Amino acid sequence: MTNSTNWFESGGEQYAQYRPQYPESLGKVLASLTKERHKALDIGCGTGQLTTILANHFDKVTGIDPSESQIHNAKPHPNISYDVANAEELPTSLSDINLITVAQAAHWLDLPKFYQEIKKVSAPNALLALISYGILQSDAHIKARFDQFYHQEIGSYWPSERKMVEEGYQNIHFPFPEIPVQDAEIKLEWNFEAFMGYISTWSAVRKAQDAGKTALLLRFHQDILELWGDPKQLRIMTWPIKMRVGKIHESLRKDSEIDYIKGDRFF
Template sequence: MSPRNWFDQGGQAYARFRPEYPSELAAYLGRIAPSRELAVDVGCGNGQLTTQLAAHFDAVLGIDPSADQIANAVPQEGVRYVLGPAEHLPVGDRGASLVCAAQAAHWFDLPAFYAEARRVAASGAVLALISYGVLALDDALSERFDRFYWQQIGPYWPPERKLVDNGYADLPFPFDERAAPPMAIGKDWTLREFLGYVSTWSAVRGVREAGREDLLTAFAEDLTTLWGDPAATRRITWPINMRVGSL
């Protein structure tokens, strides 16, 4: 397969290659919520975290503004998906014991979302804004990846990406905040799986639209050399960052 074709994964790549959250994340959110009654996952996408919450709450509501994401969300007993924006949540007043947003809050109109989160929150409810940061590879690959991520495709990321890169530290968070335990996502991926994941990045789409396929081709060629056997798996980790507080 030519290096160029590593990035021609098709429309199913997003669901296939996005990293899954570890089970301890949903378990932690279940422990800190005041009750099991209702968890609301805002900007739920195709339900990666939403479905995991079902093991810890009696009812889970996934909300996303994209009809396509809702149509392709993963079904799960105890989970219901609804189309809607973060700024106008289709949820009744004072019923949610957890309001969370995973890899989504940097797109929200935060003052409007926070007002809605307060409206739907039950007494003592918890708000959790979750993101996963820049991935880490082993030493043999890290220098080339870092150069690709920070220097070569850096200008093609949307401005909101900077909020993810710094772990949401710059997001305004006017709540009684608590420290969250350290967590990470870990995957053992082949070269095809790793470059399939990279192909889902908005910055990669921006590079292609700008006619700079050469950046992608050179990166894929270098990774192919550094990786060795393309069928061999290498460990990839993403740090999970959270802002957690009481509503």
């Protein structure tokens, strides 16, 4: 991989292989918030990073994602069923869900429609958890070069919704009484290939590639390789996990009072 000019080409297979895994402790925290653990629903499940963890704590878990590629590469588990579907139009087979999670995907949703949709499939005491992990905190050896790449070189290629992730979804519309939840952390030891594989899954990298910025991407690849040293050497990477958890059937406003600009998303 170190000599490849196509390291930034990404799909469902690369996403499954290189996206950081949530800690098992996150599943325990989420499960502890609800008395009933019969059914969980993971929205925008990708390849099942969080879905598989939930399956260790709930009797049945459904993971949905609009991408066929992601679902095709999702991790199998006897307690999990996957489906290609949109968050704003959930499968009619879903019902009595105790916990609904949206991990690293809430910024892509039409939130008013989504909030209405989850009320149809959730159990009376169900909870909604919006989960995000922020900017990678990299090893000190590569931090300065990584920060330059993230904020300056491809900063303009991040979609505007990316800011919501960086803010831990603290400023998006969330009309549910919230339950305090302690923040968590992802901590991994990665070699050079794993690090660059993760970078390759970024939407900003794909957009920069489409814009003809291949030289910029390859220069970053080479600079990091030189700073890294032995590509097999493991370096510590961390991501802060932020969560907003609320009671679905106790909206702070009546449904009719949810105001948003017609034709636009409310964040």
